[in-house]
Amino acid sequence: MSVRARLRSTWRSLFCKEELARELDDELRHFLDSLIEKKMQEGLPREAAERAARLELGGEEQVKEKVREARLGTGLDTIAQDIRYAARTLRSNPGFVLIAILSLALGIGANTAIFSIYNGILLTGSPIADSDRFVDIYTREDESDFMAHGPSSYADYLDVREQLTDVFSDAIIYNTTMPILERSEGNEYLFGEVVSANYFEVIGVRPVLGRIFDPATDGTPGAAPTAVISHQLWQSHFEEDPDIIGRTITLTGTDFTVIGVAPSDFSGLFPMEAQVWYPITLRPLINPRSTELTYRSDRTCFVKAHLQSGITVEQARSALAVLSTRLAGTWPETNGDSELVLVPSSDVSLHPELDGLISGITLFLMAMVGLVLLIACTNLASLLLARALSRRREIGIRLAMGAGRFRLIRQLLTESILLAVAGGVAGVFLAHGLLTLLLAVRPPIPLQITLDIGLDGRVLLFALALSLLTGVIFGLLPAVQTTRPELMRALRDHYGLTIRRLRRVSVRSTLVVAQVAVSALLMVCAGLFLRSLSQASRADTGFDLRQGAVATFILHESGMTGEESHAFFGQLIEQISGLPEVESAAVTDRMPLGYGISLTRIYPQGSTPEAAAEGASTDFSRVSTGYFRTMGIPLTAGRSFTPLDQNEGEQVVIINETFARTWWPTGDALGQFVRVGETGAEPRRIVGITGNGKYRTLGEQPRPYVYFPERSDEPFIAFLVVRARGEGQALIGPVREAIRSVDRHVPLLDLTTVARHLELMIFMPRLLAGLLSGLGLFSLILGVTGLYGVISYDVSRRVREVGIRMSLGARRAQVVRLIIGDGLKLVAVGTAVGLALAWVTSGALASLLIGIGPVDPVTYVLVAMLLAGITLVATWRPARVAAAVDPVEALHRE
C-alpha cells in the first residue's frame, strides 16, 4: 500500500505536474479564504483581514516551492525542473554554450575514438563458445621478447591432446595457410587456417550451411580433401550459391570439396580474416616440403585446450609442466631447452606480448586525450567562474527567497552536466568521423586485418559516463564558489567583492598554469614524434633506392618446386630488366625495414662454442645476383654474388661492416670462413663486405648482417625489387604485365612502390605525430583562450590601479610590460611543470622514437619558445587595453 501510494504519487509528480499545481493552488486558496473569514469574524475589515492572512501565509510561492521539494525530497521532480531551468538559462548565453559544447565535443570525441580502438582490439568478446574454460598453450624457448610465448609444434600438440585427457577435455591446433585459389577468372592467394579436424566442434562454431569437419573422416589418410569456406568468400566468389556444398574448389593444384560455410561473424582465430579452413593433415598436398607434421622442432602452430570440468587453470598448469619435463627427457635435442606454458584464453586478445604493446599504446593515447579533456574542463570551469560574477544577483535573489544552497549547487551542476551531455552527443558523432579517418590510414601490409572498431554499446556507455563525469568535474568548483553564503552581500553591495576577487583570480590562474602544463606535455610528445619523422626521412638506411617498386609473392604454398621458382624469377628478372623504365631488378626473401625478420646462428669457423653461442640470432637474407646494384647497397670490399654462387659453386656469403668488425676487429674478414647453424655445417667463404644499413627499424643501432646467394633448394616468400630509371610509380603497370607474361598462374600478393613499402616503418610515428599534434594544437588553443580570459579579466579589475600608476608617472610601455609580464609568469610556471612531467614520463615512448632520445633538448627548447611566443600574442590585446587607460577617468570610476 505504502509502496503503491508512493509510486502513484511519484508518477503524478512526474507526469501530472499541472494537475498537482492546480490542486495545490486550490488547497492554498481554501486555506487563505478560511483564514480571511476567521480574521473577519474576529472583527477585522475585509481588506485588513486579507492583508493579515497573506502575511501569515508568508508568501504563497515560497510555500509552494517547499511543498514541491517535500513531495520528492531530492527526487526526480526537481531534477526535471532543474533541467528545464538550466536549458532556459543556457539558451540566453549562446556564445558560451557554443564554446563549451565545441570544446567538450572535441575532448569527449577524442576520448571516445581512442576508447573504441581499445575496445575493438582488446575488449571484443571471443568467437569461442565457453571461452572462459579455454587455455592457450605456448612454447617458451627464451625468456625474452616474443619467444616467451612462442608457437608450438604439431608433435607436442598430439602429446598434450593424448596424454593430458584428465585435465583437458580436448585440444585444437591451428596455423596459417596461404593457398592459391585457382579459377578461370585468374589465380589469387587466399588467407586461411589449417586446423585439427575437431577445431569447429571444440570451439563451438556452427556452420550456416553444410557441415563442419568430422574428426573420424575429414583429413584422415585416404579421405578426399575437404574444406570449409568463410561467409565472406562465399559471398564474394560464389554469389552465396546454396549449392556450393559438395562443389569442388582448387587450392594450389589440389581439389577440395566444400563441405560447409562458416557463419558471417566468424573469421578464424588469427587477427587476419580467414577465408578457408582445411585439415592440417592435408597441408602436404599444398606444400609437400612442409615439416610441420613431422618435425618436433618445427614450432609454428598455435594450440588451445578446453579444461575438463572441475579442473582449475593451476591444476592444468602443473599437469602441463610435468608433461613438458617428460618430453624434454624423451626428446632432449628438440625439447631440452623449451617448455610448454599456458595462459587462460580469456587473458589473451591477440598474443600475450602483443596485447601488452597495444594496450600500452592505447593507454598512452587515452592518457593524452584524457589530459586534453581535462584542459577543456578547466577552461570551462574558468568560464563558469567568470560567469558566476555576472550571475551573483540572480543567485543572491534565489538564496534570499529561501532556496537551499544544496539545491542551488544541484541547479548549477545540472547546467554543466547538460552542457557536458550535449558535448558528449556531439563528441560521439565526432568520434565516428575520427574513426573513419583513422581506419582509412591502413597499415601498409597486404593482408586484410579483422578490425571490429565501431561505436558499440560499450563505447556509447563510456561516452555517456565520461560526459556525466566531465559535467561534474568542471561544474562543481564554480557551483560551490558561486553559492557561498557571503554572496548574499552581492544583493546589498553590487561592487562588494573586493576581497573575494583576489581569491577568484588565483583559482583561475591556477587553472591556467595547469592548462599550460598539460599543453606543454602534449606538445613535447607531439614534437618528439615530429622530430622522429624528420630524423626518419634523413636516416641512413644503407641503401639508395628512391624510385623503385616491390612485388611480393608467397611461394611456399604455390605448388612450385625450388627449381621452378628459381627459374621463374630468373626469367622474370630478365624480362623486367629489358623494360625501358627499368634500371635493374633482383629478388630477395627479406626486404630491409619490412615486416619479416630472419635470424640464424652465424659465427667464424674455428670459434669456441662460447663465442659461437654469441653468434646466435644474426639477421640474414638470401639475395639474387643483382641485389646490391638494384638496392644501391655499396660494397666496401670484395665482390658481389655471381650466377656461379647461386648454383654449383663454392658456398659463399657477403657480410656487412658491423659483422666484420664484431668478429675481426683488426679488419681481415675478407676471405675468412663462417659456419651457419650447427657446428658441423660446411664452412662458407666471405667474398664481400657491404656498408652498414638499417634492417629492422629506422632507429636501430648498427647490427651484424649476412647475405646468402639465392639458391634453388626451396621456394620462399619472395620480394622482387625493381630499380626505376624514372618514377617508381611508373613501374607498377609494366611490372604487373611482365609478371603475367612470364607465368599467369603465379598470383601476386602485393605490388607497390619502394616509398610505400618503407612507410611501414614510419607508420606508427606518423600516426602518433598526427594525433598528438592535433591534440597539442587543440590544447594550446584552449590554453591560450584561458590565458587571454584571465589576463583580460585581470586588466578590467585593475583599471584603477593602472590609473594610479600612470598618474604617478608610469609610462604606457611600462604598463604593457607589467601586464605581459604577469601572463609570462603564469606560462613560465606552467611550462616548467609540463616539461618536468614530460621529462619524467616520455621515457615510455623511447621505443617508438627514431634517431632521438625521449629527452630531446631541441624539442623541449622549441616547445618552451613556442609557448612564450604565444603568451605574447594572448596578452598583447589586454596589455594594450590597460595602456590605453585614461588615468583621470580611471580614478573617478569607482
Place this chain on the structure above:
Amino acid sequence: MGDQKADLLRGTLSMLILKTITLKPMHGFGIMQRIEQITEGAFQVRPGSLFPSLHRLEQEGWIEGEWGESENRRRAKFYRITDEGRDQLTVEKENWSRAVGAVTRVLEAL
C-alpha cells in the same frame, strides 16, 4: 501575544498532524486551528511548515488526501489517516515519551 507563541519542535509537527486527524479527516486550515486550539495557542503552526509536512506524509502513505466540501461550503482537501499512519503515530508517541522522560530526568537531576 506573538512573542508567547513558540515554533513547534522539529519533528513533532508530523506527530501532531497524525494525532489531530485520528478522529476524523480534516483539511489544512482545520488542522492548524485544531493544534493551536488544543495547545491553547502555545504552538503556532506556520503554513510554510504545515503544507510541506502534509504532502510529505501523503508521500509516505501515512495520510491520504481527498477532495470534499468544507463547512463553509468550499472545495477543500481533507486528509485521512491510513493504517500505516496509525502505526507510525504509535511509534512516534513512544519516541516522544522516551525523549520527554529523558529530558525531564536530566532536568530533575540538576
